[in-house]
Amino acid sequence: MPTRFKRSSKAALMVMVPATTLMLASCSSEEPVQTAVYETAEQCAGFYNPEQCKADFAAATALHPQVAPKYSDKTSCEVDFGAGNCETPATAAAAAPATTNTTSSGSSFMPMMMGFMAGQMFSGGGRSNLQAQPLYKSGDDRSTFRTATNQPVSRFTGPVKVMPSRMVPKPGAAVNRGGFGAQAQKRSEQQSSGG
Amino acid sequence: MKKIQIEERPGWRNYAESVGFNFHTFDGEAYWDETAYYQFSLAQVEDDLEAPTEELHQMAISLVSEILADEQKLTQLAVPEPYWDWIKQSYDSAQPHLYGRLDLAYDGTGPAKLLELNYDTPTSLYESGFFQWVWLEDQILRGKLPANADQFNSLQDQLEHRFANLQLAEPFYFSSVSNNIEDKGTVLYLLDIAQQAGIDARFLGLDEIGEIDGQLVDTENFPIQTMFKLYPWEFMVREDFGRHLLTSKTQWLEPAWKMLLSNKGILPLLWQKYPNHPNLLPAFFETAATQPLTAGWVRKPLYSREGANIELVDSEGQRLQVAGPYDDAPFIRQAFHALPKFDQSYTLIGSWVVGDSAAGICIREDNSLITKDSSRFSPHIILD
Numbered sequence: 001m002p003t004r005f006k007r008s009s010k011a012a013l014m015v016m017v018p019a020t021t022l023m024l025a026s027c028s029s030e031e032p033v034q035t036a037v038y039e040t041a042e043q044c045a046g047f048y049n050p051e052q053c054k055a056d057f058a059a060a061t062a063l064h065p066q067v068a069p070k071y072s073d074k075t076s077c078e079v080d081f082g083a084g085n086c087e088t089p090a091t092a093a094a095a096a097p098a099t100t101n102t103t104s105s106g107s108s109f110m111p112m113m114m115g116f117m118a119g120q121m122f123s124g125g126g127r128s129n130l131q132a133q134p135l136y137k138s139g140d141d142r143s144t145f146r147t148a149t150n151q152p153v154s155r156f157t158g159p160v161k162v163m164p165s166r167m168v169p170k171p172g173a174a175v176n177r178g179g180f181g182a183q184a185q186k187r188s189e190q191q192s193s194g195g
Numbered sequence: 196m197k198k199i200q201i202e203e204r205p206g207w208r209n210y211a212e213s214v215g216f217n218f219h220t221f222d223g224e225a226y227w228d229e230t231a232y233y234q235f236s237l238a239q240v241e242d243d244l245e246a247p248t249e250e251l252h253q254m255a256i257s258l259v260s261e262i263l264a265d266e267q268k269l270t271q272l273a274v275p276e277p278y279w280d281w282i283k284q285s286y287d288s289a290q291p292h293l294y295g296r297l298d299l300a301y302d303g304t305g306p307a308k309l310l311e312l313n314y315d316t317p318t319s320l321y322e323s324g325f326f327q328w329v330w331l332e333d334q335i336l337r338g339k340l341p342a343n344a345d346q347f348n349s350l351q352d353q354l355e356h357r358f359a360n361l362q363l364a365e366p367f368y369f370s371s372v373s374n375n376i377e378d379k380g381t382v383l384y385l386l387d388i389a390q391q392a393g394i395d396a397r398f399l400g401l402d403e404i405g406e407i408d409g410q411l412v413d414t415e416n417f418p419i420q421t422m423f424k425l426y427p428w429e430f431m432v433r434e435d436f437g438r439h440l441l442t443s444k445t446q447w448l449e450p451a452w453k454m455l456l457s458n459k460g461i462l463p464l465l466w467q468k469y470p471n472h473p474n475l476l477p478a479f480f481e482t483a484a485t486q487p488l489t490a491g492w493v494r495k496p497l498y499s500r501e502g503a504n505i506e507l508v509d510s511e512g513q514r515l516q517v518a519g520p521y522d523d524a525p526f527i528r529q530a531f532h533a534l535p536k537f538d539q540s541y542t543l544i545g546s547w548v549v550g551d552s553a554a555g556i557c558i559r560e561d562n563s564l565i566t567k568d569s570s571r572f573s574p575h576i577i578l579d
Contacts, residue, residue, distance in 0.1 A: 008350065
């Protein structure tokens with residue numbers, strides 16, 4: 001036997017084996033928290049306290065122009081959220097009950113609010129660490145309700161458990177996407193971009 | 196250096212697909228070819244391939260600071276001027292590199308000759324690091340190869356070791372054009388190794404990369420702090436998001452300075468600095484005064500890949516040309532050096548470096564002297 005090999009001592013694959021689903025282990029000790037997803041305050045009122053539903057819906061609607069991702073043109077927004085699902089902050093304000101002035105420019109586009117996630121409804125007297133917020137649906141997945149930061153919440157309306165740390169609303173950034181890749185398209189879609 | 200026929204492992208195609216090797220056959224034509232293997236002696240590997248690979252690598256690395264200090268060289272390499280400072284910064288701050296592949300003409304005797312450096316987006320990594328390794332183990336187990344057969348291939352070990360030591364901010368993203376099967380396969384292999392090294396590595400399609408205020412972000416709009424990309428730098432700097440490279444706080448593999456070495460202009464620069472080096476072929480930049488191609492010369496664009504746009508005239512005056520889309524940048528001329536012929540095919544050796552260390556070889560065959568994407572991949576062994 002040679003004393004020194006010129007090849008790797010082992011060659012294992014963890015990810016590339018299709019049958020294996022690799023779950024990235026979460027390191028946090030966070031507990032999931034109960035909440036609910038509805039499309040409208042009325043839908044929510046069928047199951048919970050109507051006043052609380054209205055309050056949470058109003059809070060979510062007020063947050064909507066602040067947290068929704070912003071696009072400089074309608075087409076870019078519709079690429080992510082689907083045709084007909086984008087609006088300007090002005091349109092959102094006109095449709096919303098008693099929203100205060102938006103901070104976004106009138107010329108930007110954002111996805112329409114598709115529903116809301118309850119905040120205080122489940123706090124059971126104490127303060128919940130969940131904030132009522134608007135939910136959206138992406139163009140290529142019309143079932144999943146997602147937060148403005150693209151966190152999936154639920155594929156159905158009704159009660160759901162979520163991790164509070166992933167549900168923190170943030171001001172909606174003006175995001176552009178897809179600015180790499182044109183040269184490869186131009187030179188050939190099937191050819192490898194490598195050498 | 197011998198080429199020896201061997202029995203294919205029964206069911207190898209099913210096995211290949213079960214381990215993510217979905218491009219083993221390309222448009223109905225074989226890519227992975229295990230009907231034969233190449234055999235080298237240990238001395239051939241160590242003296243004629245491994246040592247020259249490390250030497251050529253150091254020679255190339257030594258050119259980087261010289262290029263950065265010389266605007267004429269930067270211009271000859273067609274590096275866009277707005278990126279010069281950024282590239283210099285990536286070198287001055289010692290941004291680490293991961294790997295590269297040198298393409299060598301070698302027939303078992305005499306010095307191997309450097310044909311090209313693939314130092315930005317080398318492919319055939321998975322076949323080299325994993326699949327040919329498994330082939331050897333299998334054939335030894337089946338008794339088709341002697342137990343003391345070895346292979347010049349420590350790619351996966353070295354990549355894992357290097358990932359573990361790079362101290363990359365996490366999550367570390369791996370990106371390629373999403374719908375290109377071969378590219379995605381290569382990138383998933385690297386991602387796999389990075390995860391084995393304990394890194395939180397994630398795939399992000401090139402088209403999914405977003406930008407907010409000049410910072411590149413993922414699909415959840417979180418800043419991309421570290422990214423490996425299997426996509427050429429020379430494309431990125433010419434695309435819509437190219438300008439964000441200058442402002443985004445992102446550490447890249449390969450680092451920006453590697454762009455200088457993955458450009459065929461490095462071949463004339465190597466020849467200028469190390470004329471008559473045994474492992475180099477004469478090479479020059481084409482100028483307006485350069486004559487049309489004559490016997491014994493090859494014409495290559497600075498930026499082509501997989502043999503595209505290469506034209507050669509062999510020593511007998513036979514002309515060979517590959518069409519392609521890379522005709523919009525300068526060209527170089529390199530002396531023709533025939534690839535060795537085994538049976539009906541021409542054989543090219545790809546010699547890997549990980550960091551600054553030689554990490555193994557891969558062998559490709561083509562029916563023509565210009566090796567292309569669809570060339571066949573053959574395994575090899577070392578046996579004395």
